Amino acid sequence: DAGVTQSPTHLIKTRGQQVTLRCSPKSGHDTVSWYQQALGQGPQFIFQYYEEEERQRGNFPDRFSGHQFPNYSSELNVNALLLGDSALYLCASSLAVNEQFFGPGTRLTVL
Amino acid sequence: GENVEQHPSTLSVQEGDSAVIKCTYSDSASNYFPWYKQELGKRPQLIIDIRSNVGEKKDQRIAVTLNKTAKHFSLHITETQPEDSAVYFCAARHDQTGANNLFFGTGTRLTVIP
Numbered sequence: 001d002a003g004v005t006q007s008p009t010h011l012i013k014t015r016g017q018q019v020t021l022r023c024s025p026k027s028g029h030d031t032v033s034w035y036q037q038a039l040g041q042g043p044q045f046i047f048q049y050y051e052e053e054e055r056q057r058g059n060f061p062d063r064f065s066g067h068q069f070p071n072y073s074s075e076l077n078v079n080a081l082l083l084g085d086s087a088l089y090l091c092a093s094s095l096a097v098n099e100q101f102f103g104p105g106t107r108l109t110v111l
Numbered sequence: 112g113e114n115v116e117q118h119p120s121t122l123s124v125q126e127g128d129s130a131v132i133k134c135t136y137s138d139s140a141s142n143y144f145p146w147y148k149q150e151l152g153k154r155p156q157l158i159i160d161i162r163s164n165v166g167e168k169k170d171q172r173i174a175v176t177l178n179k180t181a182k183h184f185s186l187h188i189t190e191t192q193p194e195d196s197a198v199y200f201c202a203a204r205h206d207q208t209g210a211n212n213l214f215f216g217t218g219t220r221l222t223v224i225p
Contacts (some may be wrong), residue, residue: 004154033212041214042117042200053223054213068206090154097211102154108202 002027004093004103008092012109016035021076021106025093031055032074033100034066037088049074078108086110113138117204117216126222132219133223134201135183141203144177144184145213150197158199159186193224 005024013019031050035043045058049068068074072093078085086109087109092100114137124130144158145219161168161184162176168175171189178183188195198220202213 031211035213035215040218042115042217043204043213045212045214057181058212092213097206099157099160100211100213102147102156104154 002072002110004011004029004091006089006091006103006106007058008106009107010107012111014111015081015083016021016110017110018077018079019108020080021089021091021108022072022080022089023076024093025072025074028103029093030098031071032038032072033092033094034074035090036060036094037090037105043090046076049109067091067100081110082090083110113141113155113203113205113214113216115216117201119219119221120217121220121222123222125215126191126193128191130186130188130191130195130221130223131188132199132201132221133183133187134203135181136203136214138203138205139179139182140194140205141214143204143206145202145204146175146186147200147215148197148204149200149218155200155209188221191221193225195224196221196223211218 033048034046037043047057053070063079088105090105091103094100142163147155149155170187174187198218
């Protein structure tokens, strides 16, 4: 079992560009959550997907959108990138509302 | 929404001493409180958790206490070792139907001095 995997590991973009981050959940998990972790801060909840629907959303603008596929994998899309979007983006998977397991994250740098 | 505050932001202890990290939460409906350890460049990993129907939980050198009335919970690490050095995050969650997102504190950087 590979656990939660994310790609890419690192990414550099410029302001105004768009980015797509990917997450594969742990085997047997059906729920995927995305978090943004700015340097020196705790993870902040972006949104959660279950059964291909956005189930809950944190306090993030509409520039942040996502998708969940039938195989439970998920994508996070960010449009019109700002310098402040630079962060570690963590994906976490769980089976329904049980313990969340985190992936290694994608480090996004916006120049 | 839930607001979790965590103190201290940094903590240095001598090897073998105890370390205590404290968190407070705002939403009285929160009923699940996990603690995560994040080593440099790695993913957060769950080290212990407690539910609101329990006041204390212990796992070897790690223990967590919860005071629902005061809305605060604490992590206690005894006999600290250099490998305990990491950033620790507390979190809170309300196990309502349909969501299990976590609200995190800002983290405590623990350094254990050999």
